[in-house]
Amino acid sequence: MRKHSLFIAGAVLAAILGTAQWQSRHRGAPPVITRPEPVDLPAAPAVKVTRPEVAVSFDLRLHARIPGAERGTPLEGTARFVLENPRTGAPLSKARPLGWMTRRARGQSAPDEATCKERIQTYLGGLLSARADANFNSYLFLTLNHDQTVSVIDPQIALDRTKLQNLVSLGGEPADWALPPDRKALFLSIPVHGTVSVVDLRRFVVVRNVPVGKKPGRLAVSPDGRTLWVANEGDGTVSILDTASYQVLRTLEVGGGGHAFAFSDNGRTAWVSSSEGEALVSVDLASLQETGRVEVGRGVGDIAYSEVAKALYAVREPTHEALVVDTTRREVARRISLSPSPGMLRFDPSGRWAFVLYPHGDRVEVLDAASSVLAHSLTGFSAPDQLVFTDAYAYVRNTEDARVSLIELASLAKKEGEPSIVHVVMGQKRPLEARSLGRSAPIAPMPEGNGVIVAGTADRALFLYSEGMMAPRGTHLNYGREPKAVLVLDRSLHEVEPGVFTAEAVVRENGVHDVYFLLEDPRTIACLEWDVRGVPEDASTVRKQPLALTADFDAGAPLTPRVSTPLRFRLAPLPDAKDPRPVSPEEVQVLVFRPPSGQWLERPVPRRVEEGLFEVDVSVPEPGQYQFLVGVEGRGAPLGTLPHFTLRAQPSLAALPPSEVHPR
Numbered sequence: 001m002r003k004h005s006l007f008i009a010g011a012v013l014a015a016i017l018g019t020a021q022w023q024s025r026h027r028g029a030p031p032v033i034t035r036p037e038p039v040d041l042p043a044a045p046a047v048k049v050t051r052p053e054v055a056v057s058f059d060l061r062l063h064a065r066i067p068g069a070e071r072g073t074p075l076e077g078t079a080r081f082v083l084e085n086p087r088t089g090a091p092l093s094k095a096r097p098l099g100w101m102t103r104r105a106r107g108q109s110a111p112d113e114a115t116c117k118e119r120i121q122t123y124l125g126g127l128l129s130a131r132a133d134a135n136f137n138s139y140l141f142l143t144l145n146h147d148q149t150v151s152v153i154d155p156q157i158a159l160d161r162t163k164l165q166n167l168v169s170l171g172g173e174p175a176d177w178a179l180p181p182d183r184k185a186l187f188l189s190i191p192v193h194g195t196v197s198v199v200d201l202r203r204f205v206v207v208r209n210v211p212v213g214k215k216p217g218r219l220a221v222s223p224d225g226r227t228l229w230v231a232n233e234g235d236g237t238v239s240i241l242d243t244a245s246y247q248v249l250r251t252l253e254v255g256g257g258g259h260a261f262a263f264s265d266n267g268r269t270a271w272v273s274s275s276e277g278e279a280l281v282s283v284d285l286a287s288l289q290e291t292g293r294v295e296v297g298r299g300v301g302d303i304a305y306s307e308v309a310k311a312l313y314a315v316r317e318p319t320h321e322a323l324v325v326d327t328t329r330r331e332v333a334r335r336i337s338l339s340p341s342p343g344m345l346r347f348d349p350s351g352r353w354a355f356v357l358y359p360h361g362d363r364v365e366v367l368d369a370a371s372s373v374l375a376h377s378l379t380g381f382s383a384p385d386q387l388v389f390t391d392a393y394a395y396v397r398n399t400e401d402a403r404v405s406l407i408e409l410a411s412l413a414k415k416e417g418e419p420s421i422v423h424v425v426m427g428q429k430r431p432l433e434a435r436s437l438g439r440s441a442p443i444a445p446m447p448e449g450n451g452v453i454v455a456g457t458a459d460r461a462l463f464l465y466s467e468g469m470m471a472p473r474g475t476h477l478n479y480g481r482e483p484k485a486v487l488v489l490d491r492s493l494h495e496v497e498p499g500v501f502t503a504e505a506v507v508r509e510n511g512v513h514d515v516y517f518l519l520e521d522p523r524t525i526a527c528l529e530w531d532v533r534g535v536p537e538d539a540s541t542v543r544k545q546p547l548a549l550t551a552d553f554d555a556g557a558p559l560t561p562r563v564s565t566p567l568r569f570r571l572a573p574l575p576d577a578k579d580p581r582p583v584s585p586e587e588v589q590v591l592v593f594r595p596p597s598g599q600w601l602e603r604p605v606p607r608r609v610e611e612g613l614f615e616v617d618v619s620v621p622e623p624g625q626y627q628f629l630v631g632v633e634g635r636g637a638p639l640g641t642l643p644h645f646t647l648r649a650q651p652s653l654a655a656l657p658p659s660e661v662h663p664r
Contacts, residue, residue, distance in 0.1 A: 039064045041075075041534040046082070047515075053522035055086040058515050060101075062507060062534055072578070074508040074539045079136055081493065081501045081517065091499025096448070098124075098518040099493060100132035101530065103509050111514055116527040120516050126156045127595060131640060133513070136503040139447050139490045140165065141462060141476065142186065143455060143483035146435050148173055150186070151483070152204050153462070153476055164479055166204040166633065170197055176440050178219035178228060179487055180243045186487075187228050187243075189216035196230055196239075198246050201489060202506070203636070208246045212239040218259055218439065222285055223267030231259030231272075238272055240288055250288045254281045262305045262312060264327050271312055271327075273300040280314065280325065294330050296323055302345035308352045309369035315345045315356060322356065324372050334372050338365060348389050353412050355394055359385040364396060364405075366412060366419075376412065376419055381405055383432070388443045388452070392467060395443050395452055399431045404443065404454055404465070424465065426472055429458035440485035447490045455483035462486060510535045538576075546577040546635045549642045552613065555628075559649040564619045569630060572612045579635055582611050590616050591629045591639055592647070620649045 046059035062077035081099060083092035100123050104110070111119060122130045141153040152166035172190035174197070179186055186199040190209070196216060198208040213232025216239070220229045227249065230239040236256040240249045255277020262271045269291070270283040279293035280300065299318035306313060311333065312325040320342065324334035343359040347369070354367040364384055368375040382400040389395070389409075396405040408420040431437055434457035442455040451466040460482055464474035493501040515528040552568035559565050571583045585606045593601035604616035620626055626647040631639035 044531065044533075046080075047528045047530060049526045049528055050086050051524050051526060052086070054092060054519060054524045055084045056517055056519075056524070056526050056528070057082045057084075058099075058517070058528050058530060060505060060507070060530055060532070062532070064534075065536070071538050072576075074506050075535050077505050077507060079134070079493075079503050079505045083499045083501070083519070091497075093495065093498040095495075095499075095501070095519060095521070097493055097501055099136035099503070100516045101134040101136070101505065101513050102132045102516075103532075104512045104514050106511075110529060111527050113525075113527075116516060117525055119514075119527075120518050120525060123516065124518075132516070133509075134505045134507065135491075136505065137492045139488055139492055141444075141453055142487040142489055143462065143478055143481070144174060144177055144188075144438060144440055144485040144487075145478070146457075146482040146484060149481065150177075150188075150199065151478060151481060152489075153478075155464075155476060163476060165638065168199055168204055168206065170206065172197075174438075175215075175217045176219045176438075177485065177487070178221050179489070180221045180228070181225040182243075183489060183491070185243065187219055187221075187241075189219055189230060191215040191217060191234075194232075194234075196228070196241065210241060210246050210248065212241075212248065213237045213251065218261070220261035220263075222270065223263050224285075227285065227288075229261050229270065229272075231261070233258055236274065236276075252281070252283065252288075252290060255279070258301070260301065260303045262303045264305045264312060269327070271303060271305070273303045273314060275299060275301060280312070282327070282330075292330050294325055294332070296325070296332060301343065304345050304347045304354060306347055306351045306354065306369040308350070309372065311369070311372075313345060313347075313354050313367070313369070315342045317342060322354070322367060336367060336372065336374055338374070339363060339377070343385060344387065346387055346389075348394060348409055349391065350409070353409065355387055355396075355407075357384045357387060357396065359383055359399070364407070366407075378407070378419065378421065380421065380423075385437065386442055388441050388445065390445050390452065390467070391449055395454075397431065397442055397454075399437065401430055402427050402456075402459075406467075422470075424470060424472075426454045426463045426465070427456035427459035427461060429456070431457050433458040434482050434484070436484070438484035442483070442485050444486045444488045446488060447492050453486055453488060455486040457482050457484055507532055507535055508539050510540075545637070545642075546574060546579065547583065547632055547637050547642065548572050548574055549630055551645055555645045555647065559618065559620055559626075559647055561620055561622050561649050561651060564617045566615050567618050567628070568609060568613060568615045570612050571614060571630070571632065573635070577635070583614075583632060583635070584608070585614060587632050587634050588614060589631045589633065589639060591631070592618055592620070592626055593629075594620075594624060594626050618647070620647070623650050625649075 041062045043061045046057040048057040058081055060077050060079050062075045143151040148170045150168040153163050154165045157163045172192045174188040175191050177188045188197045195209040195211055197206050200207045212230050214234025216230045217233045218231040228241040228243050238252045238254050242249055254272045255274030257275030260273045272281045279295050282292045284291050299316050301315045301317050303314045312327050314323040320338045320340050322336040323332050326333040341360050342356045344357040347354050352369050356365045362379050362381050364378045366376040382398040384396045385399050386397040387394055394407040402425050403423045404426050406422045411420040443452050454463040456463055460478050462476040463472040465472045493503045496502050510532050513530050515530050517526040550570045573580050585608045588606045590604050606614040606616050609615050628645040628647050629639050
C-alpha cells in the first residue's frame with residue numbers, strides 16, 4: 001500500500017513538473033539574459049590633417065573588457081575617420097576611404113610623406129610579412145563546404161595560389177548558417193547532432209555546440225541581432241537562442257515539416273510558417289510569446305514581409321499561389337495565382353518587388369507589392385533556385401547550367417518593354433554536378449556594393465564579379481572543397497552618417513601608433529599619429545605571443561635552386577602561454593613563397609628532430625628571394641604573426657657558364 005501511495009505521489013509530482021516545464025517553455029517568461037554593454041575608455045581628442053581637397057580627422061574609442069574576459073584578451077574599439085571639405089566644412093559623403101594603424105617602434109620618428117606613401121603601397125600589396133597591426137579595410141570570404149568545414153579565405157593576401165587563412169571543422173554536416181549584424185560569431189545548424197554550432201569569428205574555432213530540437217535546419221537572425229531562430233524540422237518546434245550568451249530562451253510548437261521566418265512591425269514581430277501545419281504563427285520578440293495564428297492551409301513554403309505593402313507574403317505550393325496576409329487584421333487579404341511548383345520567395349531591398357523562383361522550371365516571377373499583382377513572368381532561366389540582391393540587381397543562380405542571371409531592379413518599374421536580364425557564365429560546371437546543393441545562399445554581395453562573390457560549387461572555386469562585366473574578373477580556389485554557400489565577413493570602413501566612416505579595431509599595445517589614410521577620389525594620402533592608452537599589460541603583443549620561433553639555420557647562406565635543402569627551426573611555448581605543452585609537428589604549418597605575388601609557393605611538411613626542434617626540406621625553383629613563414633594556428637599563432645625569414649637562392653658555381661665562374 002505504501003509503495004502504491006508513493007507511486008501515485010511520484011506520478012502526480014512528475015505530472016506537475018512536466019506541466020511546469022511545458023509552461024516554462026511555451027508561456028512563461030524567457031530567461032533573463034544580462035548583456036554586458038561595452039564601456040568606452042577615456043579618449044583623447046581627434047587628430048586632424050588638412051589637405052587641399054579633404055580635411056581628415058581620426059579618433060579611436062576603445063572599449064573596456066567585459067566582465068569575465070580572459071587574461072590576455074585584447075581591447076576592441078571603434079576607429080573613426082571624419083571627412084570634410086576644408087573650404088566649406090561640408091561632410092564628404094559616399095567616399096571609400098582606406099585606413100591602417102601600426103604601432104611605431106620605440107625611438108623611430110614619424111613617417112614623412114615619402115615613407116607614408118611607401119608604407120600604404122606595401123599594405124595595399126597584401127604581403128603576409130608586412131601587415132598592419134589594425135586593418136580598417138579587411139574582409140574575408142567564408143565558404144560552407146561539402147566536407148563539414150568552413151573555409152576562411154583572405155582575398156587581400158598577395159598570394160595567387162593560396163589565400164586560405166583558416167579551416168574550421170564542424171564535426172557534422174551543416175544544414176544552414178547565419179551571421180548576426182555584429183559579426184562576432186557564426187551560427188550553423190547540425191541536423192545529425194540536434195545542435196547549433198557557434199564559431200568565434202576572431203579565433204575561428206567552434207566555441208559551443210548548443211542542443212536544440214530534432215534535425216535543426218533553417219536559421220534566421222532577428223533584425224536587432226539579439227536572437228537566432230532555429231527551425232527544428234524533426235519535431236515541429238522552433239528554438240530561439242540568445243546570440244550573446246548562446247542560451248536557448250524558448251522553444252515553440254509551430255507545426256511539422258519545413259519552416260520559414262519573416263519579421264514585421266520594424267522587427268517587433270516574428271512570423272513562422274510550417275509546411276505541414278495549417279497556420280502562420282506570430283511571436284512577439286520582446287516577450288517571445290505567441291500572439292496569434294493566421295489559418296492558411298497546408299503547404300506553405302517561403303514567407304517574406306514587405307514594408308511597402310505592410311503585408312506578409314507566403315508561397316503556397318499545392319495551390320500554386322501567393323498569399324498576401326494582412327498582419328494587423330490577421331487574415332489572408334488577397335491570393336495571387338502563380339505558375340506550378342513555386343519555390344524561393346524574396347523581396348528586393350526596396351520592399352516593393354517580390355521574386356518567386358521555380359527550381360524545377362525555367363522562370364522567375366515578380367510580384368508588385370504596391371498593387372499586389374503579378375507584374376512580370378520572366379523566362380530563359382535554367383532551374384533557378386537561389387537569389388540575392390545588390391542595390392542595382394537581383395542575382396539568380398541557375399542549377400542546370402553555369403550561368404548566373406542578373407535582373408536589373410530599375411527596369412522592373414518600366415511601363416514598356418521587358419525587364420533587363422543579363423546572363424553571365426560563372427565557371428565550367430553546372431551546380432547540379434556537385435555532390436549536393438545546400439539551402440544557404442551561394443552568392444554574396446561584395447562590400448563595395450557593385451559586385452558579388454559566387455560559389456562555384458561543382459568547380460570548387462569562388463568567382464568574383466563586378467557589375468557591368470560579361471565575365472568574372474577573378475577566381476579564388478577553394479582547395480579541393482565544394483563551396484555550397486559563401487558569406488562576406490566585412491570588417492571594412494562603413495559610412496554611419498554623412499562624412500563619418502567607422503570600423504572595428506583590435507588593439508593589443510599601448511604607445512604611439514601611425515595611422516595611414518588613403519582616398520582615391522579626390523586622391524589623398526595622409527599619415528596621422530594616435531597615442532593608445534588603457535590597454536592592460538597582459539594584452540601586449542609581445543607578452544601575448546604564445547610561441548618563440550628561432551631559426552636553427554643560417555638565413556644568409558644561399559640556397560641552390562632545384563636542390564632539396566633541410567632547414568631547422570625551434571618552436572617553444574613562452575612562459576606565460578595558455579598552452580605550455582611542447583608543440584607537435586602535426587600542429588605546425590610552414591609556407592615558403594616567392595614575393596611579391598606568391599606565384600610560386602610550397603608547404604613543406606615539418607618533422608620532429610627533438611622536442612622543440614623541427615626540420616623541413618625546401619627546394620626552390622630558381623634564383624631569387626623567398627619568404628619562410630611558420631604558423632601554429634591552434635596556439636593562436638597563424639601564418640604571418642610569428643617572425644619570418646628571408647631566404648636567398650643563387651645558382652651553384654658548377655651550374656654557371658665558365659665566363660661567369662672565371663670572369664676576365
